[in-house]
Amino acid sequence: MPTSPISTSASLPMGKRLTFRILLTTILGLALTLAAIGYTLLLSWQLEGGGAAINEAGSLRMRSYRLATMLAQTSPTNIVQQELLDFNRTLADLQTGDPKRPLFLPQTTLIREQTKKVQNAWRITVQEQVLKVLAEKDPLLRRQALTLYEQDLPGFVQDINQLVSLVEIELAEKTTWLRLCQTALIFMSLAASVALLYLLYLWIVGPVTRMQTGIARMTKDDLSVRLPIETEDEFGVLAQAFNQMADHVQGVHRTLEVRVLEKTAKLQAQNHEMSTLYEIAGFLAGPHPIEELCRGFLHRIMHRMEADGGTVRILDTLTDNMHITVHEGISEKMIEEEHCIKKDDCLCGAAAQQGIILVRDFRLLDQQKRYRCQEEGYVSLAVFQIVTRDQVIGSFSLHFAKERIVSSEERRLLEILGKNLGSAIENQRLIAKEKEFAVSQERNLLAQGLHDSIAQGLNFLNLQVQMLEDSLKRNDTDEIRDIAPLLRAGVQESYEDVRELLLNFRTRLQDSNLESEMRNVVAKFQRQSGVQSDIHFSGNGAPLPPEQQLQILFILQEALSNVRKHAQASTVKVLIENGRDFSMTVTDNGIGFDLDTIHEKGEGHVGLRIMRERAERLSAQFTITTLNTVGTSIRLQLLRQERQVA
Template sequence: MDSDNQLPIGKRLTFRILMTTVLGLALTLAAIGYTLLLSWQLEGGGAAINEAGSLRMRSYRLAMVLEHAQPGTSVEQELQEFNRTLLDLQTGDAKRPLFLPQTAAIREQMKNVQQTWLQHIQVNAKKVAGETDPQLKQIALQNYALDLPEFVKTINQLVSLVEVELAEKTTWLRLCQTSLIFMSLAASVALLYLLYLWIVGPVTRMQAGIARMSKDDLSVRLPIETEDEFGVLAQAFNQMADHVQSVHRTLEVRVVEKTAKLQSQNHEISTLYEIAAFLSGPHAIEELCRGFLHRIMQRMQADGGTVRILDSQKDNVHITVHEGISEKMIEEEHCIKKDDCLCGAATEKGIILVRDFRLLDQQKRYRCQEEGYVSLAVFQIQTRDQVIGSFSLHFSQERIVSGEERRLLEILGKNLGSSIENQRLISKEKEFAVSQERNLLAQGLHDSIAQGLNFLNLQVQMLEDSLKRNDVQEIHDIAPLLRAGIQESYEDVRELLLNFRTRLQDSNLESEMRNVVAKFQRQTGVHGTIEFEGNGAQLPSEQQLQVLFILQEALSNVRKHAQASEVNVIVINDRDFAMTVHDDGLGFDMDTVKQKGEDHVGLRIMQERAERLAAQFSIQSDLAHGTTIALHLKREERLVA
C-alpha cells in the first residue's frame, strides 16, 4: 500500500519528523547566531574602547609635541593620526572588528568629542604649530592646555558609556549560552519521547503481532492508533491477516486459480499441438514456412514476421516467406550474410529479443525500426542441434516475451526445422526414385535399341564384304552412308543413357554443371567456359535437375549441328535464376525451324523442361553468327530448397 499517495502530507510521519527536525535546527541556529552576534559586538566594542582610550594618550602626546617640536612636521602627523582614529570610531571597521554601540547616548557623546576636537583642540594645536612669534605661540599653547582637561573628560565619558553597554551585552551572552544548554537537554528528552511515541511503540506492537501470526494465530489484529505510515502499515497487516485467514478458509478459490493457470498452460499446449500437427502434414517447404509463420503471428499478435533459411555453403540467410513486411525491405534483405543483421545474427548467437529499438545504438541502421516496428523477437530454426535458419516476429508496440512464450517459440522453431529437414529428405527420396526409374529405362534402351544398332553394324560389315566380292554396285554406294547413320544413332543412344543416369551429388548444381561442360569439352574438342554470378539461394533438387538436363541437351545440339569452336555458359543466381548458352557455330534460320515443328526434337525437349520449371525459354540464332539459348526462372516460380 502506497502511503505517499494516500496520506495527506500533514499526517505523514516523515513530514512530522522533518518539521520537528527543521524547527529544532532553526531554534538552535537562531540561538547560536545571536550568540555569535553578541560576541562580535563585544569584540568590536572592546576595540572601540581601546581606540577611544588611545585618544587621551594622543592628546597629551600632542601637547608635548607642540611644546618641543619644530614647526610644521610631527604636529601635522599627530593631527592626521588623531583624525584617523576619530574617523574609525565614527564609521567603524568590520574587518577588525571595530565599532561603537549605536545607542543614542553614545552617538551624542561621540558627537561632543568630535566638536570639542574640531572647535578647540585642533584649532589651538594648529595655531601653536603655525605661529612664529614666541609670545603668541606661548599664549596658544596655554589655551590648548586649558581646553585639554575638558576634552579628556568627554573622552572618558564616551569610554564609560561604551563599557556600560558592553557589560549589558555580556550579560545577554551568558544568558544565551545558558539557554542553549537547557535547550539541548530539553530537545534530547523531547526527541527520545517522540521516537518512542512515533516509532518504537508502533514497531513493538508490529513485532508482537508478527510473532503471534508466526504461531498460527490468524485472528491477531493490530490496533490502528495513528493515521501516519505506521497506521497504514497496521491496516495493511490487518488486511494481510484477513487474506491469509480467508485463503485458509476458501480452498475452492485456490483451486479455481490453479485451474485458470492450467487452462493457460493448456492453451500453450494446444498451440504447440496445432502447429506440430500442421508441420507434420505433406506440405512443401515454402507452404510449411508460410503456415507456420501465420499461426505464430496469430498466437503472439505480431504485426509482421519472416522466415529465413540459411545457405550453409555461402553463409547467407535468405527470406523464404514473409508477412506484414514491405517489398522494399524484402528487396534489401532477401539475401544477407548471417552476421549482417539481427535476424541473421540469431542463427549464430541464438535468441535475440529487442524490447525497444529506441534503446539500442542509434548509430547503427535497423531496417525493422525504419519500417515502424518498435520491438523484435528472433528465434533459431534447428534440426538435430544444427541451425538451418531463423524466424522473426515484428511488433509495432513494445512487446515483452514472457518466459513461457520464449520456451514455446524455441520448441516450435525446432519443430519447424525438423519438418523442413523431413521435406528435404522426402525430396531426395523422390529424386532417388526417379533416378532409379531412369536407370531402368536406360537399361531397357540399352538392351533393345543399342543391341539392334550393333546388329546393323554387323550387317554393314557384311555388306562391305559383299563389296569386296563386287556383288552389287548400288550396295557399294549405300554402305558408307548406312554405317555413318548407324554410328551416329549409337552415339545418340549412349548420350541419352548418360543423361538418364545423371543425378545431383549433395545438391551442388554448380559443380555438376562444371562437370558437364568439362566432359563436353573432352568429348568434342570444342572449348567451353562456364561462369557463375550472384549469391542467391540454391534451387531445390527437382529444379536443379531440370536445369542440368536443359544444359546437357543444349550442348548435345551444339555437338550435333553447330560445328562450333567455342561455347560460353553464363549462370546468374540472384533473386531470379538465369542461364544462357552461346556458341559461335553455323547457326540456323528460325523460320525454317518453326516450319519443321516437332521434327526438331532437341529444341522441343528443352522447351518442355522449361515449362516444367515454369521458366521462360528463348532461342536466338543467326546464320554464321551462332546460337544463344536463354532460360529465365522468375523469383515467384522458385521453390524453396
C-alpha cells in the first residue's frame, strides 16, 4: 500500500527537535543557577570585606586611646610616630579597600560621607593635636595640648562608632539578601527538579511508554494498534514510522496466507523440477544404447509435462535429414510420412535451425499451411533442440491434445535436459568410437604379430616343402632326412607362436591386481622355458587403472617372449618400481643384439615394434639397452603426469 515518506531527525527544523529543546532548557537552567550562585558569592565576598572593615574601624578607637596613653606617659617620639603611620594606613585601607584580604567599606552615600568625616576629623583635629603634643618641649604647654587632645578624642571616637554602626546596618541588609538568595536557590532547585521531571515525562517518558504499549499490543497480534502523533519532534517521527510499519504488517498479514500458498506451490514446482532433472540426468549418465537413452528420456519428459505424444529426432549431418529415433503416442501413418525429413521441413525440423518452437494453439496459425500434428488431433506443440558442444544434433517434440502453455521454468528445464541428452548421445558415440579404435588397434597388433612371426615361419616351411619336393624328385633320401627335422621344428615353432599370440590377446586382469598377474606371467614363463626368472616389486604408489595395467602386462609378456625366442638367456630379472612414477625393467643375460642391425631391416623386429606401440599408447618412455654377448635390458617408464587415476 502507498505510504507517505517518513521525515528523519536530520530533516526536522531545529526548533522542533527534541535535542534542541533539551539543550535549550539545560542552558537556561544552568544560566539561572550560575547567576544565583554568582550573586551569593558576591554577597559573601562583600560581607567578608565589610566584616574586615568593621574590625579595622573598631581598631581605630583603640588606637586613639592608646595614643592618649602614650602621650601621657611621654613615650618615645619614634614609637608615637609609628603609631600615627599605622593609624593613617588603616584610614587609607578603609578609604581605598584591599581586595586581597578582602577589605572594603560598602559604597553607600551615608557610609562614604561618614568615612570622609572621620578622615577630616583625624587630619584636621586629632592628628594636629598629637603633633603639637610631640612638638612642645615645655611640660606645661605639652600638658595643655594633651588636655585639648583628650577633650577632642570622645567626639572623634563617636564619629568612628557612627561609621561602624552604618557599616553594620549595611552588612545586616546584605546578610538578609544572602539568606533570601540561598532560600531562593533552594526553591529554584526544587522547582527545576519538578520542571525537569515534568519535561522528561512530557518529552521522553510519555512517548516511550506509549511506544512500549503499542509494541506490546502488536506482539499480542493486535495489528490495529496506532500511536497518536502529538509532537513534531523525533518521537513524532518515530510514532509516524511505527504507524506505517503497523499498516505494512497488517497489509502483509492479510495476504500472508495467499503468499504462503503461492510460495509453497512455487517451491513444490521447483522441487518437482529438480527431482525431474536429477532423475533424467541420472538415467542419461548410465551406459545405455542411444535408442534406449532417447526412449527413456522421452518417456520421462512426457510424464513430467503430461504430454500426449512425443518424438526424438536425430540429425544426419551428411544429408541434413532428421530421422525419428523413438516416438510415443504418434500414429504409424504420421511416422511413415515423417520418419525422415529435411531439417528445414515442418516445425520439428525447423527447430534444429531456428531454436525453440512453441505452438499454443494450431488454430491460431496460418491455416493455409499443412501441419501433420494438427491433423493428428493435437492442439499444442513444443519442440526443443538436442545440443552438444554448441552443435545441434537433433530435436525432441512434445504434443498436447489440449491447449498447453509452457512456462518459463519448464522451458528452461527442457532446454537443460536437451543439452543433457545431447551430451549423453555424444558420450555413447565417443564410447563406440573408442571401442572401435581399441579393437582396430588390437587387430593391427594381432595382424603384425601374425605377419612378422607366423607368416615368416610359414614362409620358411614353404621353402622347406619345395626343397622336400625337389629331393623327392631326385630321390635324395639323405637330403629328405635333413629336411624332415627342419619341417617338424618349423611347425612346432609356428604352433608355439600361435598359442602365445592367442594367450597374450586373451589375457585379462583378475580383480585389477597387476602384481599377482605379473607374478603369474613370470612363473609361467619360467615353467615353459626353464629360464631362471625373478620379479621384485617396490614402492607404495597408487594403483594404475585397468587399461594401463593391461598394456603393461602385454609389454611384459612380449618382452619375455622375445627372451625365449632370441636371447638364449639363463636368467631373467623383472624389477617393478611403483612410486610417484611407474617403471618396469626386464633384464636378461643372453647374447644380446645390435640395434643398428635391427633398424636396418626396415620395419625392424616385430616384438620390439609391438612393445614400442603399446608404450606410445600409454604415453610412456620405452628404452632398450643391449650389447652383443652381454644381454639386454628393456625399461618402461610411466611418468607421474601421464598416470591416470584408478
